[in-house]
Amino acid sequence: MTEKAALTAQAAPLRAHSPAVAAAKARKWGAFYYAEQVLRVMKGYGWTIVMYGVGQPVAYLFAMGVGLATLVDTNSTAAFGGVSYLVFIAPALLISAAVMTAANEFTFPVMDGFKWRRVYYGPHASPLTPEQIAAGHIIAVTLRFALQSAIYFAVVALFGASPGGWGWVSILVATLAGLSFGLPLMAYAASVKEDKGQFAMVMRFIVMPLFLFSGTFFPLDTLPLSVRWIGWISPIWHGTELGRVFSYGYQEAPLLTVTHIVFLLGLAVVGWILTKRQFVKRMAG
Template identity: 50%
Template sequence: MTPFTSSGTDVTDAALAAGVKPRRFGSLYILEHRLLAMRAYLQTIVMTSIGNPLVYLFALGVGLATLVDQAVPAGGGAAVGYLTFVAPALLATAAVMVATEESTYPFMMAFKWNPIAFAMNAAPISGNQIANGMILAILARILPTVGIYYLVMLLFGAVPLASGVVNILTASLTGIAVGVLIASYTSRIEEDKGQMAMIMRFGVTPMFLFSGTFFPLTDLPVYFWWIGWVSPLWHGTELGRVFSYGLEEPIWVTLLHVAYLAAITVVCWWITQRVVTRRLNK
């Protein structure tokens, strides 16, 4: 009995030791898994990260901007060119689009078509860690995208101020806020009934069009302003304009933009953790 007991103890100790790192760094393991999975569409990621800013900024800077024959007010009696005005909005939009891609099908797939989340949870990795790792993967996709986009903005001369580099952070905050907001919903979907298409059609697209992206929000009828006020993209766009060309606004408004985006991120991140954990524990 002694050798058997000793062997059993050794196996138990080895199993417990093997579970130490996953329990401690489980979120990073999930992040690594998602990054490796992204290699399947790496060419698409690279091409869109470079091609989209070139196409959009060229079309607006060389095309549409030539038709907009008046500068856009920047506050305090100052004005900026149309490309300078629209560039921070396009940067924030790029972050939102990437976040939407990574917070829709990947979350549903982890439970439905390729239920790998259950296999992950069978290891010493908690539901919270799985949710954290998948959200960190969204951020890992956003950061290089907005970084490349910002470099193209510099190439087109669309960032007058050195503080414009902060746009990388403001756009990333906007993207992750939208990403976790969507993930808090998609992580609970059990049957695909076209919800992903509806998110784009009735959520992301209207947000893109009515968030002061191509024209100031105040140019809309007053009864449409609320769309911008509740839109994370509007708050992120306004933040980008403050740092990009010095849009004049009270400091408390700038802080409100940051607080609003941060609140969405924290609350929806927590909700996503709870939803993922609950589904895994069924």
């Protein structure tokens, strides 16, 4: 290319797509456009995400898996399947971190989209459909699950708390567990029209009991039946059991492993269906 041609190419004005082309692209890629917008918003508080999504579970890992483990391993290693307490709780904390992130990302931001700043309605004025807006939000949060789980798993590996060769699969399990809990919650959040403390109640009476009674810090079968059922319906327990299978070869019946996967996938699919319906209903009004 000659110097004159290069200068001409540099000086050529940029031209926007025609409205018809832009609309066609939005109809095709709208979910990814909205996901990009959500990720750009997240970037503004990136350090908060890192500290909450990774720093908090790492603090738990150090306190419980390194501090308390020195006492537990001395007296009751056999109670945890022959592995150290650190190895036992590491997958549980990884899964719990994703679920707690889901409890935050699929509640107040959804309320913000419909009620407070009404950020969903601007994109909806374009060719983006309610389903695409919901999907974009979910895609962005899913990427957050995957990234924070990958960083956390790297820390777990440095602690030597994932001795199995398939431990990295726990990243995918944590992402699925976050979606299995978060998508039904997102559908509920989309139905809330006035904030009367519902989300605080969810954190206090749903998220925390699931965290405490899902075999996180001790085997579920050591709990009395009166509270053991909480674990059976908990995405944290199903995800934790899967994580332990991949992290250190936890022995369980293959049918139970399949049950964990089906349970998590089923919750995520039902949550997605309900979320789509609720978004369409809210934006139609």
